[in-house]
Amino acid sequence: MHCTTLEKMGVPTAPIQTQVFESLGRMYAGMVGMPRHRIVTVPHPISRVPASICRDYIEGNDPVSGRPVIDEIVEALTKPLTKDDTRSGSQARPEPTRIGPDTEENLHLHFLESIWTDYLPIILPTEERVAEMLKGTSHERDEVAGELRSGYEACTFTVENVAANAVMAGAKPEFMPVILALAASGVPAIATSTQSFARMIVVNGPIRKEIGMNSGTGALSPMNRANAVIGRVATLISINLGAGGVPNRTYWGSQGNVTDYSHVTFAENEEALPDGWEPFHVQMGFKPDESSLSIFHGYSIWHWKDTYESTKIGALLNTANRPLPSSGYKSGLSLLLDPIVAHDLVREGFPNKQSVINHIYEKSLVPLGEFWQYHLVESFGLTLAQKGIEPYASWLKQPNDTLIPRYRGADEISVLVVGGRTNDFWQAGDFHLIGSFSIDEWR
């Protein structure tokens, strides 16, 4: 896109992309008004590939055009653009649509073939069902609810569009404020990245009880309608209203993520919090009687129960100090504690969540020699260091045995309490907070 902008300013460019992003590069060029921009393609991947192979790519042929890469670069930089190169056009945007009556079987087939589902059975969003779903909010059906971008430019959608997806996922009308807050957040559940990300979605406040969410035993299992449906509708909205989730077209997660089916969706067990431990939404500035939805970004969660440590905080530190997939450059840590663990931590001298977070942040350290070897640090953090951006630039000058914080900041660590007090387990993941959003605005 930057190349297209430069070309529009009269500066010759030779944009180079790897082969798997061919359609993405072409799409972006189209979006900024130059769909025939001369783009050079090299094989994929280039990350962590030996320099000799990268050289072969440059000295070899463009895998799309079959022409020598070097020739294409030289031409792009020296041969003036033709009228055809700069020709613009129109892009068809996916628009919510109404389809005519048909048999149930045909309609299901139509939804599948149109890639409007997650390939699990859906409830067909008939006019009557959507109208019933809209009773769950005071907002008008034609009101703009938000925008989502999942690869293509942002798609704008209405309350009615969200309601249709809520029907498909199996929601009840009373779930609508939560689902609308989710959609209005502007955060697509399905990210486009090659890294197969997922989301964690946490509901706080009175609405948890009003819609019957599970925050106790089995809260993270598919054993509660609200938990399951809210997570699922996040994916459907991302596919249908954010134009996302189509492999190699709007989604490049190499292996994908099983969590994307319904994400890590639960309500915090506020009732089981120890005295002095605030619910997550209160930590984020909401009042206790307000309802909020918090969306986190990461890969996954794991079960932990460290039987070799005599204290819970020691065991949690062991968890925190294990390299996570996103360690280093953008690491987050989410600790999902059973209430038993939270109460144990109070007995160990941690009067609130922040004291746990601060302790873990201060004690979770990594030697620079290990830090620089993390893949994401090598890919992104090293570049920042070389540009002189702190603290990376200073770290680059220090010896490899220098200890630095494993997490980018204490605010990248979240503590949430969920579970039914049947065992002193916790789960940990690399999710970090994107933001907390009001649900009450969508009642």
Place this chain on the structure above:
Amino acid sequence: MEERIAPQRSSSILGSSRDRPVPIGVTIKTTIEHGDRKPTPERFNLEITLLDAVRGREALDRIKLEGVSDKAPRAGFDYVLAHIRFGYFRKARGPLTPHPYVLEDGTFTAASADGKIEYVPPSVVRQPQQELIGVPFSVGDSREGWIVLEVPEEEKRPLLVFHRGHAASAYEVWGPIWFRLHVFDPMCIDASCADCC
């Protein structure tokens, strides 16, 4: 290239398409990604109202009076002064970085009636008062100000384009917001004019 070709997208949502520009006086609420946090840049709400559009002699007189430019517009072009109210608000709560937002030259551009041609904003000595371009917005700020644009004299129904990705962000794919940079004309008799006929 002096003229840029604007992308198109069809949409029934007001402001999302060059076919459905936001009329003068109507506030549009929209979203941007902003800041350097990767891979999840923060999202902010914008509220934008094109309050007025002053064109031709009146615009030129004001531009000279305020020392915005000592030059006449390019041959065949008119100056247009756009009066805009711009608000920048937090979308989420949490420990987020309060990134200031800066409107840059080219964040707002004028475009042809069909939206297919954008007109590069003129170079000016200083921005018209009250300034919008180059003055940082803190989260929660809402201010009115003026920007200066140029459109061809024969362009009677120009559009205003707001480029959401223009301000210091790598995430440039949110797509533009379209406004009507002209006042509704009750005397219009052009049957092809979607504005009033």
